[in-house]
Amino acid sequence: xxxxxxxxxxxxxxxxxxxxxxxxxxxxxxxxxxxxxxxxxxxxxxxxxxxxxxxxxxxxxxxxxxxxxxxxxxxxxxxxxxxxxxxxxxxxxxxxxxxxxxxxxxxxxxxxxxxxxxxxxxx
Amino acid sequence: xxxxxxxxxxxxxxxxxxxxxxxxxxxxxxxxxxxxxxxxxxxxxxxxxxxxxxxxxxxxxxxxxxxxxxxxxxxxxxxxxxxxxxxxxxxxxxxxxxxxxxxxxxxxxxxxxxxxxxxxxxxxxxxxxxxxxxxxxxxxxxxxxxxxxxxxxxxxxxxxxxxxxxxxxxxxxxxxxxxxxxxxxxxxxxxxxxxxxxxxxxxxxxxxxxxxxxxxx
Numbered sequence: 512x513x514x515x516x517x518x519x520x521x522x523x524x525x526x527x528x529x530x531x532x533x534x535x536x537x538x539x540x541x542x543x544x545x546x547x548x549x550x551x552x553x554x555x556x557x558x559x560x561x562x563x564x565x566x567x568x569x570x571x572x573x574x575x576x577x578x579x580x581x582x583x584x585x586x587x588x589x590x591x592x593x594x595x596x597x598x599x600x601x602x603x604x605x606x607x608x609x610x611x612x613x614x615x616x617x618x619x620x621x622x623x624x625x626x627x628x629x630x631x632x633x634x
Numbered sequence: 635x636x637x638x639x640x641x642x643x644x645x646x647x648x649x650x651x652x653x654x655x656x657x658x659x660x661x662x663x664x665x666x667x668x669x670x671x672x673x674x675x676x677x678x679x680x681x682x683x684x685x686x687x688x689x690x691x692x693x694x695x696x697x698x699x700x701x702x703x704x705x706x707x708x709x710x711x712x713x714x715x716x717x718x719x720x721x722x723x724x725x726x727x728x729x730x731x732x733x734x735x736x737x738x739x740x741x742x743x744x745x746x747x748x749x750x751x752x753x754x755x756x757x758x759x760x761x762x763x764x765x766x767x768x769x770x771x772x773x774x775x776x777x778x779x780x781x782x783x784x785x786x787x788x789x790x791x792x793x794x795x796x797x798x799x800x801x802x803x804x805x806x807x808x809x810x811x812x813x814x815x816x817x818x819x820x821x822x823x824x825x826x827x828x829x830x831x832x833x834x835x836x837x838x839x840x841x842x843x844x845x846x847x848x849x850x851x
Binding site for chain 2: 528529530531532534535536537539560570572575596597599616
């Protein structure tokens with residue numbers, strides 16, 4: 512918990528586009544952030560010891576949205592942010608995994624609450 | 635090479651400045667719109683401007699035309715998200731020597747910039763082909779007109795105006811005063827005119843201008 516609070520936020524930059532390199536340069540040197548380039552997200556699957564970023568930035572204008580979904584499935588604890596500098600917008604994807612057994616589980620997720628099984632598992 | 639940035643997106647401009655400096659580029663300033671770019675170009679005299687297109691007050695295309703008219707020695711490369719043909723062709727016609735996309739890979743961007751120093755035209759992949767296609771299309775659709783002989787080459791409207799005024803007997807200083815540009819810029823244009831018309835001296839070019847009735851304009 513202390514580690515989560517005090518350590519810099521790990522930001523992964525996925526892609527070689529100039530807009531992303533510009534953002535990386537902008538974020539470098541910020542003491543609260545640790546910026547790293549990511550060449551291949553499957554590295555996190557192949558290498559369990561790899562440090563998973565807290566946030567991954569990618570270029571929304573050059574990628575399919577399904578890429579973000581794949582990334583969230585791969586790294587469910589990571590926030591994925593698609594940046595669109597042309598329109599000065601960004602889209603944040605939060606991967607929150609939870610159990611789906613009953614209608615109640617689904618309704619709870621829609622209403623933004625933990626599922627029954629998750630509540631039971633987490634006490 | 636001294637570089638001026640012109641982009642109204644604050645995050646992109648600040649980040650680009652940091653990225654360029656990290657890669658050893660001498661960034662001498664940043665402008666937030668086309669008018670700011672024009673004023674900063676006059677004050678700072680950059681070698682190169684990386685110019686966005688969509689900007690408030692004065693867009694990048696208009697700023698390019700004004701800067702090139704006044705300071706033709708400054709190189710301007712458009713750096714934009716726009717892949718629009720209209721913007722591309724207008725940029726080239728306005729005097730831009732390159733057109734790069736912000737969605738390009740960083741490595742390609744820096745390679746294009748270093749190529750500029752060797753005289754290459756920095757163009758994103760696919761851009762050169764579109765420009766050639768447009769020239770070919772214009773060549774097919776243009777009606778033949780009474781043009782000067784091919785080896786003499788056409789003059790731009792600005793060059794034609796300067797030549798007309800010189801042919802009328804004005805000094806370079808007087809021409810500059812009338813057009814609100816520096817005398818040395820007039821001298822630069824006259825050198826370009828001599829080159830385009832393949833003439834050897836001012837006397838020849840004035841004779842040509844009078845023969846072609848430039849002084850009657």
